[in-house]
Amino acid sequence: MSKEFRLNEKIRAREVRLIGVSGEQLGVVTLHEALTRAREQNLDLVEVAPMAVPPVCRIMDYGKFRYEQTKREREARKQQKVTLLKEVRLTPKIDEHDLAFKTRTVQRFLEAGDKVKVTVRFKGRELAHPQIGRQVLESVVDKLKETGNVERAPLMEGRSMSMIVAPLHGHKAAEKPARAEVPLKAGVAQQ
Incomplete structure (x- = not known):
């Protein structure tokens, strides 16, 4: 994963700008209050913008967020055409x-x-x-x-x-076979 986020007790700011689960702004609150709101919903408090003043934190399911982020990164890598x-x-x-x-x-x-x-x-x-x-x-x-x-x-x-x-642009790249199939001769065992 490319970026690690601080979450829950690892956040060091006294006040944070809080964003709710559905993306609504909940305003500037103390860290203690933000953690309490996140725990009430059985979710995590994630610091998404640590350089902002005050830092921006969001209430979300961090495991699900990380899974979707890695999935997006994998898809982006798959879409890239690597020309050697x-x-x-x-x-x-x-x-x-x-x-x-x-x-x-x-x-x-x-x-x-x-x-x-x-x-x-x-x-x-x-x-x-x-x-x-x-x-x-x-x-x-x-x-x-x-x-x-x-x-x-x-x-x-x-x-x-x-x-x-x-x-040439119109010329399609030949599909590479996964494994070349070698026909077996009669009486010869494959190794």
Whole structure:
């Protein structure tokens, strides 16, 4: 839980602004009177705004309040879409087959809904020919037109040139299976 509230005897103010169970203002009362009113209803006195003058306290069922608050936080976390930034590294002298393999890897990441940083790393004298690295990145983009689009154009950063490719908005992320089912061979026991 993100925030802890003081309740009942843990409240240290002499006077508090009291709010009833249904949200009605009951005015500024002494802490003793507020605690008495909360106990009469078999509920808790919770300090919801400790920095206010006087502090704001509310009469409520604290257990139910905490349960609903954690439930709301869980729902909020569930609603958040976490996009990971994956990285695929290439070299300017990459072979055609290796480039195709790396491109398929990028495509798989994009289909899963992740952004991909494609980086070409230069070594030694390769740094004198950045256009070769740009050509490699452009060939990757050409092969990924159906799956993704360039979010950040190729940019030189020290000894590497990189770009960021994002999945297309209309392209749905592939549902990941919970567990891959492996068919059993006859006579072989599963471990």
